[in-house]
Amino acid sequence: MRVVITGGAGFIGSHIADAYIAAGHEVLALDSLWEHGGGRRANLPEKAEFVHMDIRDAGVAGVFAEFKPDIVSHHAAQHSVAISARDPRYDADVNVMGMLNVLEAAVKTGVKKVVFASSAATYGNPERVPVVESSPQRPVSPYGITKMVTEHYLRFYRAEKGLDFTALRYGNVYGPRQDPNGEAGVIAIFIGRFLKREGVRIDWDGEQTRDYVYVKDVARANLAALERGSGECFVIGTGARTSVNDIYRALVEISGFEAPITRAERRAGDARDIGYDPALAREALQWAAQTNLRDGMRETYEYFAAL
Numbered sequence: 001m002r003v004v005i006t007g008g009a010g011f012i013g014s015h016i017a018d019a020y021i022a023a024g025h026e027v028l029a030l031d032s033l034w035e036h037g038g039g040r041r042a043n044l045p046e047k048a049e050f051v052h053m054d055i056r057d058a059g060v061a062g063v064f065a066e067f068k069p070d071i072v073s074h075h076a077a078q079h080s081v082a083i084s085a086r087d088p089r090y091d092a093d094v095n096v097m098g099m100l101n102v103l104e105a106a107v108k109t110g111v112k113k114v115v116f117a118s119s120a121a122t123y124g125n126p127e128r129v130p131v132v133e134s135s136p137q138r139p140v141s142p143y144g145i146t147k148m149v150t151e152h153y154l155r156f157y158r159a160e161k162g163l164d165f166t167a168l169r170y171g172n173v174y175g176p177r178q179d180p181n182g183e184a185g186v187i188a189i190f191i192g193r194f195l196k197r198e199g200v201r202i203d204w205d206g207e208q209t210r211d212y213v214y215v216k217d218v219a220r221a222n223l224a225a226l227e228r229g230s231g232e233c234f235v236i237g238t239g240a241r242t243s244v245n246d247i248y249r250a251l252v253e254i255s256g257f258e259a260p261i262t263r264a265e266r267r268a269g270d271a272r273d274i275g276y277d278p279a280l281a282r283e284a285l286q287w288a289a290q291t292n293l294r295d296g297m298r299e300t301y302e303y304f305a306a307l
């Protein structure tokens with residue numbers, strides 16, 4: 001198949017490009033290499049075509065018309081919760097207006113399906129864990145709102161314009177190429193500091209838990225979504241929850257360095273426990289995470305150590 005990946009030079013998008021190319025698909029990555037994002041030209045495999053373009057650009061339709069994708073994987077986004085809170089208009093400009101530009105171009109050029117990088121941020125702070133697809137979506141950030149809104153638009157485009165979709169609501173994705181200087185992604189941030197032999201900050205008591213899913217497993221979910229999951233949204237997580245303290249201890253073991261810890265208050269709005277039940281993805285996408293956290297963390301650590 002021919003696939004355009006918006007945000008294809010980014011952390012997750014570039015792993016999807018790797019997986020699609022390994023499976024024999026043709027890939028074009030369209031990415032603006034946004035200064036606050038994780039996009040790097042060097043993330044992309046040689047066989048992928050690259051177009052340096054903003055998803056809000058009128059030229060997107062022309063790129064699609066020329067490449068003739070069967071599938072559009074929409075991963076470009078203003079991906080920061082903090083920036084979305086500071087500047088909701090910029091967030092909506094990229095994540096809503098940019099997304100609509102992509103969907104319009106897709107309809108115009110006969111694209112069959114959009115695979116969308118949605119987020120567990122659409123759930124806000126869930127009242128019950130594990131979260132499942134039908135859990136109430138009450139986003140608490142403009143970022144979460146624009147991700148949720150996109151799912152609604154996707155339903156509209158499917159019903160009215162025949163553009164199929166699969167939306168993947170990722171949990172906390174980690175792995176090689178994640179930005180270690182970002183605001184989120186505790187594993188990448190900690191690894192960056194461990195490698196510089198610096199201390200780490202642990203908020204609250206460190207016992208808060210999240211579901212950390214390895215980026216190569218996420219790429220496999222995107223492979224499955226090429227063929228399956230028509231018109232559906234899926235929670236993409238491992239089903240396991242891990243505390244920040246456990247991540248710290250695992251990194252001490254992997255690196256042999258006992259990083260000094262600075263303790264800090266709970267950050268406002270932080271949820272205690274967030275976990276997902278990926279049963280629907282198992283059934284409908286025939287996908288399950290395969291990488292255990294320790295192995296994924298070791299691979300990620302080795303990737304950053306070799307840079």
Ligand SMILES: NC(=O)c1ccc[n+]([C@@H]2O[C@H](COP(=O)([O-])OP(=O)(O)OC[C@H]3O[C@@H](n4cnc5c(N)ncnc54)[C@H](O)[C@@H]3O)[C@@H](O)[C@H]2O)c1
Nearest residue numbers: 007010011012032033034037038039054055076077117173
């Ligand atoms: N990392 C996670 O844990 C996580 C969780 C849930 C959802 N997501 C979503 O997955 C997608 C990929 O996220 P990521 O973590 O790989 O971040 P990333 O920053 O590495 O990737 C996003 C890419 O989008 C590009 N981009 C940003 N604005 C653009 C624009 N206006 N036009 C074209 N390209 C633009 C960036 O240059 C970057 O390459 C995003 O949609 C994000 O919201 C990520």
